[in-house]
Amino acid sequence: KAGVTQTPRYLIKTRGQQVTLSCSPISGHRSVSWYQQTPGQGLQFLFEYFSETQRNKGNFPGRFSGRQFSNSRSEMNVSTLELGDSALYLCASSQGFEETQYFGPGTRLLVL
Amino acid sequence: AQSVTQLGSHVSVSEGALVLLRCNYSSSVPPYLFWYVQYPNQGLQLLLKYTSAATLVKGINGFEAEFKKSETSFHLTKPSAHMSDAAQNFCAVSSGANSKLTFGKGITLSVRP
Numbered sequence: 001k002a003g004v005t006q007t008p009r010y011l012i013k014t015r016g017q018q019v020t021l022s023c024s025p026i027s028g029h030r031s032v033s034w035y036q037q038t039p040g041q042g043l044q045f046l047f048e049y050f051s052e053t054q055r056n057k058g059n060f061p062g063r064f065s066g067r068q069f070s071n072s073r074s075e076m077n078v079s080t081l082e083l084g085d086s087a088l089y090l091c092a093s094s095q096g097f098e099e100t101q102y103f104g105p106g107t108r109l110l111v112l
Numbered sequence: 113a114q115s116v117t118q119l120g121s122h123v124s125v126s127e128g129a130l131v132l133l134r135c136n137y138s139s140s141v142p143p144y145l146f147w148y149v150q151y152p153n154q155g156l157q158l159l160l161k162y163t164s165a166a167t168l169v170k171g172i173n174g175f176e177a178e179f180k181k182s183e184t185s186f187h188l189t190k191p192s193a194h195m196s197d198a199a200q201n202f203c204a205v206s207s208g209a210n211s212k213l214t215f216g217k218g219i220t221l222s223v224r225p
Contacts, residue, residue: 004155031211043202043215056212090155097211098144098163103155 001027004093004104012110018079021107025072025093031055032074033101034066037088046089049074050096078109086111114139114205118216126224131175131190133219135203138184145186146204146213147177156202162186173197198223 005024013019025032034046045058049068066076078085088108092101115138125131137143144163148156160171167179177188186203200220204213
């Protein structure tokens with residue numbers, strides 16, 4: 001079975017721009033979660049989607065948004081990028097709550 | 113609210129020596145506990161998880177962890193370190209009913225030849 005895939009793997013943007021990251025979960029998984037990883041703050045939960053509905057949200061500003069499609073693929077969008085948004089963005093999928101989350105390789109975003 | 117404390121940011125051991133990475137958690141509900149490993153430029157890989165079954169959990173690559181409720185701990189051990197074990201290791205907690213994982217700061221494991 002193919003693992004979680006994330007595209008693109010690397011991205012460079014400038015302040016003020018917006019960016020969209022994509023995540024394809026493991027086949028059959030209906031839950032997708034997003035995490036931000038930075039050297040200073042570590043791994044922080046952004047949000048979780050299950051069957052196209054946002055089920056949980058972390059403490060991030062409204063510039064961070066996401067959605068999930070009927071095939072369980074998910075996208076996250078960051079508008080009006082700031083330097084502090086530079087991070088590794090990780091996507092994880094699971095069959096549902098109480099199930100193990102499997103992580104993708106991440107998208108490394110650099111904001112200049 | 114849930115939280116994880118991983119004391120120390122770096123552990124260095126010799127090849128063949130015991131590995132012990134400490135993790136303490138705080139949770140208002142029975143926790144689900146996880147150890148994930150991250151190699152450079154990669155995502156997170158699950159080492160093992162505790163979900164209220166056996167308190168001693170065996171994972172991949174020879175790692176195991178013991179859930180101790182009285183100590184609110186879930187320390188990761190491996191009897192004999194291998195060079196390939198060098199990586200960053202994260203302890204995480206969830207409530208089970210909520211998939212959100214709360215991670216510790218992570219511990220970098222170095223293995224000396």
